[in-house]
Amino acid sequence: MASVHKPTAAAADPESKDFSRSRELRPKAHELIPGGAHTYAKGDDQFPEQAPGFIVRGKGCHVWDVDGNEFIEYGMGLRAVTLGHGYEPVVEAAYRQMQLGANFSRPAKIEVDLADSMLDIIDGADMVKFAKNGSDVTTAAVKLARAYTGRDLIVICGDQPFFSTDDWFIGTTEMNAGVPRAISEMTLKFRYNDLDSLRELFDRFPAQIACVLFEAEAIACPAPGFLQQVKELCEQRGAILIFDEMITGFRWHLGGAQKFHGVTPHLSTFGKAMGNGFAIAALMGKREIMRLGGLDHDQPRVFLLSTTHGAETHALAASLEVIKIYREQAVVEYLWRQGERLRELVNRSITENRLEGHFELLGRSCNLVYATRDQERNPSQAFRTLFMQELIRRGVIAPSFVISLAHCDLDIQHTAEAVYEAHIVYRKALDEGVQNYLAGRPVKPVNRKYNTSISS
Ligand SMILES: Cc1ncc(COP(=O)(O)O)c(C=O)c1O
Numbered sequence: 001m002a003s004v005h006k007p008t009a010a011a012a013d014p015e016s017k018d019f020s021r022s023r024e025l026r027p028k029a030h031e032l033i034p035g036g037a038h039t040y041a042k043g044d045d046q047f048p049e050q051a052p053g054f055i056v057r058g059k060g061c062h063v064w065d066v067d068g069n070e071f072i073e074y075g076m077g078l079r080a081v082t083l084g085h086g087y088e089p090v091v092e093a094a095y096r097q098m099q100l101g102a103n104f105s106r107p108a109k110i111e112v113d114l115a116d117s118m119l120d121i122i123d124g125a126d127m128v129k130f131a132k133n134g135s136d137v138t139t140a141a142v143k144l145a146r147a148y149t150g151r152d153l154i155v156i157c158g159d160q161p162f163f164s165t166d167d168w169f170i171g172t173t174e175m176n177a178g179v180p181r182a183i184s185e186m187t188l189k190f191r192y193n194d195l196d197s198l199r200e201l202f203d204r205f206p207a208q209i210a211c212v213l214f215e216a217e218a219i220a221c222p223a224p225g226f227l228q229q230v231k232e233l234c235e236q237r238g239a240i241l242i243f244d245e246m247i248t249g250f251r252w253h254l255g256g257a258q259k260f261h262g263v264t265p266h267l268s269t270f271g272k273a274m275g276n277g278f279a280i281a282a283l284m285g286k287r288e289i290m291r292l293g294g295l296d297h298d299q300p301r302v303f304l305l306s307t308t309h310g311a312e313t314h315a316l317a318a319s320l321e322v323i324k325i326y327r328e329q330a331v332v333e334y335l336w337r338q339g340e341r342l343r344e345l346v347n348r349s350i351t352e353n354r355l356e357g358h359f360e361l362l363g364r365s366c367n368l369v370y371a372t373r374d375q376e377r378n379p380s381q382a383f384r385t386l387f388m389q390e391l392i393r394r395g396v397i398a399p400s401f402v403i404s405l406a407h408c409d410l411d412i413q414h415t416a417e418a419v420y421e422a423h424i425v426y427r428k429a430l431d432e433g434v435q436n437y438l439a440g441r442p443v444k445p446v447n448r449k450y451n452t453s454i455s456s
Contacts, residue, residue: 017050060084110317139164219363249272273322332366335366
């Protein structure tokens with residue numbers, strides 16, 4: 001199924017990494033690009049100092065940096081690449097379409113083809129609108145909910161990290177410079193698995209809440225009945241329920257977390273894995289709401305996702321091919337199975353290195369992340385950095401352990417060996433002090449107010 005790329009000897013040798021070209025390029029990247037990257041989560045402050053700075057190419061789950069170092073990587077384009085880098089059937093589908101033209105003055109037929117395919121896999125949706133970024137479709141869902149209900153306030157889940165680059169969400173984070181307070185104040189927060197915290201908002205702001213937007217599941221599993229109860233509460237109070245399926249879509253189930261949990265929202269948003277790295281996102285939902293963005297009603301019109309590049313044809317072709325492959329190769333089942341295999345091996349290493357309470361794998365097998373804690377069992381960025389540093393020395397880039405179809409048994413085995421060795425260093429750092437093992441400053445949270453704030 002997945003192509004096998006045996007890690008080279010160099011990738012496995014902790015002493016062999018040369019990052020001199022990355023180091024040379026870094027000042028220029030920061031001079032030309034604010035933050036030195038186009039996504040904060042890829043930035044230098046998110047990785048150890050001894051890390052590949054720039055990637056040149058990728059194949060499957062392997063990448064090569066500007067210095068020629070090879071790594072197995074996890075996360076893969078912030079979870080956008082679930083089939084593997086340079087996955088040929090998808091690349092070829094996009095290329096074939098590119099040769100027929102990328103963008104015309106009337107809609108392309110392929111817009112209808114992909115709409116059909118997406119509506120076929122997302123049970124409760126009647127209509128779909130495409131865009132290029134997840135942020136744009138979650139923002140569109142919020143706008144549509146406000147227009148449909150005639151209400152201004154929105155509710156998001158305060159325990160989940162990210163929904164959009166737009167003001168209605170970023171204004172609620174630490175990194176809110178440039179967002180008018182009036183906008184941030186219209187976004188309220190409830191707590192996951194705490195129905196009372198949501199009910200309290202509906203009571204405090206009667207008939208003012210347009211929508212409740214969250215991920216049906218992120219790291220914590222929903223308590224029995226929780227998602228259904230949220231839906232019922234929304235319907236009782238006249239609000240729209242929106243599931244953000246950017247991460248869960250094409251991962252928990254081909255039909256999304258909504259299918260996995262058997263709760264259909266009024267609107268939902270998809271992106272990331274939908275195009276295996278090509279830029280494509282989708283807003284999906286009930287006709288009664290979605291049609292406000294259409295031409296066949298006499299209510300005030302909603303300006304719904306009308307962008308120049310929204311239906312760029314080769315991204316649509318890529319997505320059509322992705323859906324075909326998911327159906328043919330049982331991709332979701334593979335992600336769960338291979339994630340479970342990795343979980344077992346990492347958990348064994350935690351036990352053998354006496355790291356219980358200090359290192360923990362969290363989340364579903366198809367979406368594994370990890371927590372790092374210090375001697376007092378407090379969350380620690382320094383230990384996170386140390387762990388990533390030791391993995392990188394052994395040829396693994398792992399800000400998470402989110403796998404893809406390309407992570408074959410050999411990759412998992414190599415990763416497990418690297419984790420075991422990194423855990424040995426982790427244990428020593430717990431006993432002797434992390435500063436004795438960390439080569440450089442710790443990583444920092446993405447959404448922080450000032451560049452200088454460093455948590456330990
Ligand atoms: C849950 C969730 N929603 C929305 C987004 C925004 O997607 P994009 O980066 O494509 O704008 C992200 C991105 O990380 C996300 O994780």
